[in-house]
Amino acid sequence: MHHASGKYKALVNSSADCVHIGEECLNHCLTMLSTGDKELGECSKSVNQLVATCDALMRLAAQESVYTPKMAALAGQVCKDCEAECRKHEKKHALCKACADSCAACYKECQKVSA
Numbered sequence: 439m440h441h442a443s444g445k446y447k448a449l450v451n452s453s454a455d456c457v458h459i460g461e462e463c464l465n466h467c468l469t470m471l472s473t474g475d476k477e478l479g480e481c482s483k484s485v486n487q488l489v490a491t492c493d494a495l496m497r498l499a500a501q502e503s504v505y506t507p508k509m510a511a512l513a514g515q516v517c518k519d520c521e522a523e524c525r526k527h528e529k530k531h532a533l534c535k536a537c538a539d540s541c542a543a544c545y546k547e548c549q550k551v552s553a
Contacts, residue, residue: 514548
């Protein structure tokens with residue numbers, strides 16, 4: 439994966455991590471749901487929203503859009519909520535832990551630039 443440069447470099451990289459790891463976590467959740475295991479139902483919803491939001495944030499930050507600070511404020515909240523949801527499953531599911539950790543890191547970056 440290429441690493442970003444520019445004004446929002448750290449934000450681009452941390453939101454990209456959320457997208458990649460979130461996709462893996464989501465796939466894991468869906469696999470579990472398909473077997474009839476409903477444990478990760480809420481997790482899948484929260485991760486789905488995370489991926490959508492962080493993908494938008496990554497694109498805006500990469501082009502240093504004027505909307506980046508507002509998007510970062512929203513994405514930070516989504517990251518915080520998704521981290522809380524994923525933490526419930528982190529002891530049982532490694533991907534949930536990885537996703538929670540990437541959410542926490544992205545939340546920190548969002549805090550630095552959010553409006």
